[in-house]
Amino acid sequence: MKGYHLGELEELILLTVGILDQEAYGVGVLEEIKKQTGRKVNISAIHTVLTRLEDKGFLKSQMGGATEERGGRRKRLFTLSATGRAAIEEVKTLRNKLYNQLPPLALDFSHGL
Amino acid sequence: MDSKLKYFPPKWPDRFLEFYCNPNRLEQIQGDAYELFYINLEEKGLAFARFRFLIHVLSFFRWSNIKRSKSTYHTFSQGAMLKNYFKIGWRNLVKQKGTTFISVFGLACAVGCCMVAYLFIANIWFKGMHQPNKDEIYQLTYTVEEEKGMVTYGAVAAPISELIPETFNQLVNHTRVSRDFSILISKNESYNQRTLFVDPAFMEMFIYRMDYGYPGALLEPDQVILTHELSEKLYGNTHPIGQELSLVVNGEEKLYTVGGVLADLHDMDMFTFDLLVNIDTHPNAIENLPLKDAWNSEVWTFVQVEEGADIANLNTGLAEITSTQNKINPEKPYLKLETVAFTDLVYRVDEIKNGVRDFLGLGPQILLGAIGLFILILAVFNYINISVLMASRRLKEIGVRKVIGSRRSQLVFQFLSENLMVCFIAIFLGCLLAGFIFLPGFNEIASKNLKIELFRDSNVWMFLGGMLLFITLVSGLYPALYVSSFKHINILKGNQKIGSKSVFTSVLLTFQFMLAFISIVAGVAFVQTNYLNENRDWGYDSADKIIVNVPSSEDYLPLKNKLLALASVNEVSGSQDYVGNWIREGELIFQDEKFEISLLNAEANYPEVLDLKLKQGRLFNPELISDMEESIVVNQTFLDELGLTFPVSEKITFDSASFNVVGVVEDFHTIFFQSPIAPIVIRASPDTTFSYLTLKMTTGSAESSMEAVKEIWHETIPRGLFEGKLQTEVFEREFSDVRGVQNIILFAAILAVVLASLGLFGLVSLNMTSDIKDYCVRKVFGANLGDLSKKMGKRYFIIWGIASVLGGAFSLLIISSFLDSFFAFHSGVGAFQISIGLLILLLVIAVTVGSQIWKIMKANPATILKAE
Numbered sequence: 001m002k003g004y005h006l007g008e009l010e011e012l013i014l015l016t017v018g019i020l021d022q023e024a025y026g027v028g029v030l031e032e033i034k035k036q037t038g039r040k041v042n043i044s045a046i047h048t049v050l051t052r053l054e055d056k057g058f059l060k061s062q063m064g065g066a067t068e069e070r071g072g073r074r075k076r077l078f079t080l081s082a083t084g085r086a087a088i089e090e091v092k093t094l095r096n097k098l099y100n101q102l103p104p105l106a107l108d109f110s111h112g113l
Numbered sequence: 114m115d116s117k118l119k120y121f122p123p124k125w126p127d128r129f130l131e132f133y134c135n136p137n138r139l140e141q142i143q144g145d146a147y148e149l150f151y152i153n154l155e156e157k158g159l160a161f162a163r164f165r166f167l168i169h170v171l172s173f174f175r176w177s178n179i180k181r182s183k184s185t186y187h188t189f190s191q192g193a194m195l196k197n198y199f200k201i202g203w204r205n206l207v208k209q210k211g212t213t214f215i216s217v218f219g220l221a222c223a224v225g226c227c228m229v230a231y232l233f234i235a236n237i238w239f240k241g242m243h244q245p246n247k248d249e250i251y252q253l254t255y256t257v258e259e260e261k262g263m264v265t266y267g268a269v270a271a272p273i274s275e276l277i278p279e280t281f282n283q284l285v286n287h288t289r290v291s292r293d294f295s296i297l298i299s300k301n302e303s304y305n306q307r308t309l310f311v312d313p314a315f316m317e318m319f320i321y322r323m324d325y326g327y328p329g330a331l332l333e334p335d336q337v338i339l340t341h342e343l344s345e346k347l348y349g350n351t352h353p354i355g356q357e358l359s360l361v362v363n364g365e366e367k368l369y370t371v372g373g374v375l376a377d378l379h380d381m382d383m384f385t386f387d388l389l390v391n392i393d394t395h396p397n398a399i400e401n402l403p404l405k406d407a408w409n410s411e412v413w414t415f416v417q418v419e420e421g422a423d424i425a426n427l428n429t430g431l432a433e434i435t436s437t438q439n440k441i442n443p444e445k446p447y448l449k450l451e452t453v454a455f456t457d458l459v460y461r462v463d464e465i466k467n468g469v470r471d472f473l474g475l476g477p478q479i480l481l482g483a484i485g486l487f488i489l490i491l492a493v494f495n496y497i498n499i500s501v502l503m504a505s506r507r508l509k510e511i512g513v514r515k516v517i518g519s520r521r522s523q524l525v526f527q528f529l530s531e532n533l534m535v536c537f538i539a540i541f542l543g544c545l546l547a548g549f550i551f552l553p554g555f556n557e558i559a560s561k562n563l564k565i566e567l568f569r570d571s572n573v574w575m576f577l578g579g580m581l582l583f584i585t586l587v588s589g590l591y592p593a594l595y596v597s598s599f600k601h602i603n604i605l606k607g608n609q610k611i612g613s614k615s616v617f618t619s620v621l622l623t624f625q626f627m628l629a630f631i632s633i634v635a636g637v638a639f640v641q642t643n644y645l646n647e648n649r650d651w652g653y654d655s656a657d658k659i660i661v662n663v664p665s666s667e668d669y670l671p672l673k674n675k676l677l678a679l680a681s682v683n684e685v686s687g688s689q690d691y692v693g694n695w696i697r698e699g700e701l702i703f704q705d706e707k708f709e710i711s712l713l714n715a716e717a718n719y720p721e722v723l724d725l726k727l728k729q730g731r732l733f734n735p736e737l738i739s740d741m742e743e744s745i746v747v748n749q750t751f752l753d754e755l756g757l758t759f760p761v762s763e764k765i766t767f768d769s770a771s772f773n774v775v776g777v778v779e780d781f782h783t784i785f786f787q788s789p790i791a792p793i794v795i796r797a798s799p800d801t802t803f804s805y806l807t808l809k810m811t812t813g814s815a816e817s818s819m820e821a822v823k824e825i826w827h828e829t830i831p832r833g834l835f836e837g838k839l840q841t842e843v844f845e846r847e848f849s850d851v852r853g854v855q856n857i858i859l860f861a862a863i864l865a866v867v868l869a870s871l872g873l874f875g876l877v878s879l880n881m882t883s884d885i886k887d888y889c890v891r892k893v894f895g896a897n898l899g900d901l902s903k904k905m906g907k908r909y910f911i912i913w914g915i916a917s918v919l920g921g922a923f924s925l926l927i928i929s930s931f932l933d934s935f936f937a938f939h940s941g942v943g944a945f946q947i948s949i950g951l952l953i954l955l956l957v958i959a960v961t962v963g964s965q966i967w968k969i970m971k972a973n974p975a976t977i978l979k980a981e
Contacts, residue, residue: 025141025145026141026142026145027148027149030149031152040549042172043172044169044172044173044178045172047138047141047145047178048175048177051177052495060692063141065146067148069147070143070145070147073140073143073144074141074144075141075145076141083598111159
């Protein structure tokens with residue numbers, strides 16, 4: 001297996017969907033990211049990434065949860081699929097593995113020698 | 114929550130979103146957009162929320178969200194689908210070689226014909242339009258008041274050109290252009306050539322490709338630039354630059370060297386000329402003339418303005434020049450000087466007298482266009498008929514495709530793509546046909562120099578593209594729509610009948626026969642007319658006579674005397690014009706009525722020398738002084754038109770003198786048969802010098818003495834152009850012209866018949882194949898040759914009958930008016946031509962149908978019926 005290729009925003013959104021559990025949809029994800037990271041992401045970008053992640057099989061979705069603010073329209077609610085969770089795990093492992101190989105700054109005496 | 118719902122997102126962006134958005138996604142997207150709107154409304158206020166809503170709608174406008182006719186997954190396979198269409202189409206074409214050949218061959222011929230017609234017509238309308246500066250060039254014209262009203266002239270007083278830079282500052286270049294037929298002498302041979310005297314700036318305004326030399330060659334006043342054609346004629350393969358030649362203009366000879374040679378113009382230039390000469394070397398160059406004469410000499414004047422210059426400014430400047438001109442030349446006051454855009458010249462041919470373009474010749478354009486259209490219609494109808502029939506072979510395929518879920522539009526596209534392929538091949542072949550066969554032939558006939566300029570002429574591409582689209586749609590749309598409209602259930606159950614006996618096919622076939630019929634009649638009528646005219650009695654004996662020109666009056670007597678001394682010359686007579694050419698027109702008033710007549714001034718012995726046939730009275734008697742002063746000989750038409758009978762007691766008055774009619778001659782043809790015989794008056798003119806000499810030779814010696822005559826002529830007039838010819842050859846050019854037209858029409862007629870018969874053959878043989886079992890069963894039950902032929906041929910003979918009636922009526926109308934426009938003397942359209950047309954068509958049908966019947970007769974019913 002070649003592994004999962006996740007972009008930075010993809011990874012962020014995948015994680016957010018995971019956090020939101022059953023309540024992940026466009027605006028929900030947007031608000032959550034804003035709350036957690038202070039980052040303002042464009043709504044259409046979120047939609048695009050969500051669709052793409054679903055195409056890749058990392059997310060599952062169903063329609064539901066109409067509210068008055070939405071003019072009675074349903075949300076598309078995303079949940080993490082098993083592949084999605086595996087992808088997060090793998091990305092995290094890879095990160096950690098690379099991080100662990102960083103030499104500790106304090107022990108670097110090679111300068112000047 | 115209640116308070117929030119007082120406000121709604123802005124309507125227009127919302128509608129836009131609904132308009133573009135993929136319905137599968139609309140709900141979630143619109144929902145999110147609404148939700149965000151209310152969040153923003155709460156946090157930042159209404160205006161901001163609305164603004165953000167618009168921004169969101171716009172940001173959702175992405176490829177993946179946009180509604181498309183096919184869903185995203187189909188787009189990926191579109192390429193493969195297209196490839197598949199063409200693959201199936203190609204296999205079909207290759208499988209049906211015979212019918213494909215009929216379609217492609219017909220269409221290719223049609224494209225070839227249309228291409229030639231297009232080039233010919235474009236050549237007339239787009240002349241000069243390849244000039245890169247065409248939009249910045251203007252010609253000057255002036256308008257004067259004449260008896261008949263306002264007249265605009267294309268040539269203005271020569272000095273005006275020099276005045277323009279003073280009145281207009283956005284000028285780039287200006288040139289005078291003056292056309293002259295001068296005698297060119299090179300290596301002791303003289304030629305009559307069309308010379309264009311221009312300013313050197315001409316070569317900067319008008320861009321020509323050069324074979325040799327450089328465009329600035331005219332800056333050296335003693336250099337000339339030749340056309341490719343003239344250079345070939347004068348120097349053949351030797352290097353032309355630096356060669357010497359001399360020009361005789363207004364009797365003055367001047368020496369020049371060749372400074373450049375233009376590349377072949379292919380008849381596409383606005384000007385027709387053989388060589389370019391610096392105008393300052395013209396003997397009448399304005400510098401050498403007194404002021405008044407300079408303003409009286411008129412030349413075409415062209416100016417080139419800066420790109421985007423306001424031409425109105427130029428016009429105000431021209432008003433000043435107008436007043437200058439009117440001061441110098443008060444007898445002929447200009448009403449106004451105007452500019453005409455170079456590109457508009459062709460549209461104003463009729464308005465501008467003495468302009469660059471003289472006439473457009475609509476007749477040949479209509480003729481060629483009509484031929485192209487005829488052939489195109491024939492070929493397209495062939496194709497429609499055949500493709501409907503061919504589609505009937507593919508009913509099962511269509512049915513299965515429909516069942517599997519093919520949409521109608523996809524089937525239409527399948528058929529159209531096959532059409533497109535056929536048309537593409539046909540256009541390619543058509544171009545080859547036109548380029549290598551039709552066009553050289555046509556150029557030969559029409560003495561033109563047309564060429565398909567694929568690389569330099571974008572109009573050709575537009576024409577070809579237009580043809581491709583037009584033929585594909587016209588020929589393909591009906592079969593495609595018709596065939597794809599069948600219900601799959603009917604097809605697969607075998608209930609669907611198609612094609613072969615449909616009314617539509619019969620109508621097309623009738624129309625084709627009609628066109629072929631009309632072309633045959635035209636061809637026959639034209640050939641017959643030419644035959645009649647070539648054997649027509651000219652009204653005099655043209656044998657044993659030579660005509661020579663006399664350039665100037667001082668040469669007249671010496672030349673006449675020297676020629677008389679030649680042993681084979683019996684008699685010599687001078688005349689102002691000669692029979693067989695244009696004769697000047699005069700006007701006479703007889704009993705208060707005006708008559709237009711042709712007036713031939715000649716020596717008293719001219720009627721005798723020419724062997725005009727005397728009808729009544731006598732010819733001139735050279736001994737009688739009175740004959741020189743007050744006698745005329747007229748032709749029969751003259752008497753008929755004036756309502757006179759011989760002897761004429763009344764005096765005929767013209768040129769402020771009155772004359773007695775002493776004799777009447779039989780009508781004779783002074784000009785070609787395109788014009789009727791005009792009333793003609795021959796006057797024994799008292800003048801002693803004439804422009805032409807007619808020599809009556811001893812019997813049978815005319816042709817052999819030509820060389821001797823020419824030698825004497827050159828001895829007497831060393832610097833002149835000998836234009837001698839035999840009297841029998843005076844109509845040679847006209848004859849070759851009409852023979853050319855005859856060839857074109859014959860070619861069209863043959864092509865039309867071939868195409869119609871090919872189409873018929875395709876139809877009959879395809880029907881035959883599908884009905885062969887039917888015929889075999891009949892044969893088994895004892896049908897004989899007659900029964901089978903009747904069954905098979907009946908339909909086609911009915912069509913032949915209808916086509917003959919319609920075609921006969923049309924050809925009576927069209928062809929006779931066509932002949933009228935060409936000839937005053939022609940065969941007309943009558944029973945003879947029509948019956949030949951009928952016979953040829955009948956023969957074609959009989960042979961085509963007969964070949965199929967023969968096939969059945971030869972076939973063994975057992976093998977065919979056993980086959981399944």
